[in-house]
Amino acid sequence: MTEANLVEIFSSFQGEGPHVGCSTLFVRFGECDLRCRWCDSAHTWKPAAACRVDAPGGARELPNPLAIDDIVAACEAFDLSRHRFVSLTGGEPLLQPEAVDAIAKALGARGPRILLETHGLLDAALARVVDAIDVVSMDWKLASEVRRAGRSTRDPREPFDAEHARFLEIALRAEEVCIKVVVAPSTEDEELETMARHVAAIDPAIPVILQPVTPVGPVEAAPDPERVLAWLASLERTLHDVRVIPQTHKQVGVA
């Protein structure tokens, strides 16, 4: 029987990317195999003991792992039909591909579009689930700010570009794909240029979202506005659809 380790299920609006502002039910998976310096979901790095369900009528906790039927029942309590999207997010959902596939099929059949938010590195896992996904929202991680979790024999500065490119090729089987790149004061121009070359070689029309890091918690500063504008202008020389979209849900003060 397929089961999932989830951290939380809650209703809000999409705060990032091209579908910003759309009503979204979030299903957040436990565990992540990366460590992004600016991560705002560190509580998801390890599998969770219980899943918090912030349903109408009061929050409750369901012990992990959860059966797919119980997850679907918990989601239905939010009135799925009024949500434009279900976001499968994390943590890293693709560490649990069987659960992603089962939840996407079950909830997608009930109306909302299924949007997968992923760090964009686990290409074999994506291949197993992509037919059940409507929108793949993948990150393009920059080695200046992102490390792999645990002990690794790899050079910590080794870039993620080749893995992202393989992942993107598979993601294009979904109805819609977008790429999010979090940019910070330490972001190097060359990292963004390399990303743009990889994306352009696959399809320069794929939307690329530059998301300036939000200065909250341990993050002290966003990148200078002048640099953000310079990155936008530079990437537009190679890519057809580059947008700057900051996180909006934090401005409103919701999850």
Ligand code: SF4
């Ligand atoms: S991939 Fe996502 S959940 Fe994992 S550390 Fe990075 S931002 Fe956090």
